[in-house]
Amino acid sequence: MQQVDIPRTQTRDIVDALKARIFSGELRPGTRLIETELARDFDVGRGPVREAFRVLVGEGHLQSHAHRGVLVRRYTREELLEMGCAREVLESLAARLAAEKTLTEEERSALRASQDRMNVAEAEQDLDTYSRENRNYHTLIETIADNAHVADLIERVRVPYLGLRLPQLFAVDQLRQSNEGHRLVTYAILAGAADVAEAAMRSHIRAGNAHTAQLPDELF
Numbered sequence: 001m002q003q004v005d006i007p008r009t010q011t012r013d014i015v016d017a018l019k020a021r022i023f024s025g026e027l028r029p030g031t032r033l034i035e036t037e038l039a040r041d042f043d044v045g046r047g048p049v050r051e052a053f054r055v056l057v058g059e060g061h062l063q064s065h066a067h068r069g070v071l072v073r074r075y076t077r078e079e080l081l082e083m084g085c086a087r088e089v090l091e092s093l094a095a096r097l098a099a100e101k102t103l104t105e106e107e108r109s110a111l112r113a114s115q116d117r118m119n120v121a122e123a124e125q126d127l128d129t130y131s132r133e134n135r136n137y138h139t140l141i142e143t144i145a146d147n148a149h150v151a152d153l154i155e156r157v158r159v160p161y162l163g164l165r166l167p168q169l170f171a172v173d174q175l176r177q178s179n180e181g182h183r184l185v186t187y188a189i190l191a192g193a194a195d196v197a198e199a200a201m202r203s204h205i206r207a208g209n210a211h212t213a214q215l216p217d218e219l220f
Contacts, residue, residue: 009048010042010044010048011048011051011052011055013042014038014042014044014048014049014052015052015055015056017042018033018038018052018056018061018062019056019061022061022072023135023158024132025128025131027072028072029072029073029075030071030072030074031071031072032068032069032071033053033062033069033070033071033072034069035049035050035053035070053070057070060073061073074220075220076220077212077213077215077217077220080212081209081212081213083157084205084206084208084209084212085209086153086157087157087158087205088202088205088206088209089202090150090153090154090157091141091142091154091201091202091205092198092199092201092202092205093150093198094141094142094145094147094150094151094154094201095141095145095185095188095189095197095198095200095201096194096195096197096198096201097145097146097147098141098144098145098189098197099188099189099191099192099193099194099196099197099198100192100194101144101145101146102192103144103189103190107144108190110140110144111140111141111144111186111189111190112186112190114133114137114140114186115137115182115183115186117129117133118130118133118134118137118179118182119179119183121133121175122175122176122179125172125175127171127172127175130175130178134178137182141185141189141201142154144189174211177207177211178204178207178208181200181201181203181204181207182204184196184200184204185197185200185201185204188200
């Protein structure tokens with residue numbers, strides 16, 4: 001995906017709002033976006049909405065079809081695996097950079113609180129909350145790493161919440177394994193163990209890729 005830089009305008013606000021809805025799962029893959037409805041929702045003319053569509057198509061978040069209109073992009077398994085390979089490198093670097101920093105008390109508290117929220121979601125088997133907190137956790141590590149170039153590259157391969165209807169036992173098992181990886185990353189960053197943080201994040205992302213590779217074909 002190519003990140004498109006545009007000034008803070010009505011269009012920029014709509015772009016950011018739609019991306020937030022896509023990444024949260026409110027707008028799921030394959031959802032058709034209606035220009036007139038969004039113009040009403042955002043209280044703007046159709047021009048800024050149309051321009052926001054153009055930007056989001058360019059970034060790869062939306063797809064435009066001659067007869068079906070503008071849809072939230074649906075990813076193939078192959079695309080997700082390729083993006084995962086890139087994330088493996090980039091997010092492990094972000095974890096290393098975060099661990100190499102002298103963390104402020106605010107950063108340490110934020111990281112612990114994020115981990116605590118994921119632990120609660122895991123214990124309650126709350127998949128939707130865990131997915132949201134998982135995304136916030138990875139974003140927090142990027143923020144702590146404080147490298148704009150790394151953050152920009154991660155944003156280009158960030159995968160939206162796909163809202164896949166997984167078999168319950170399969171999804172819960174994946175949640176448990178995922179959060180085990182998070183706990184190790186969190187411990188390493190708080191301890192300032194850069195090598196461990198990098199390796200743990202790489203292993204965590206790689207495990208997610210293996211999970212994607214095992215998903216049933218009908219989910220794509």
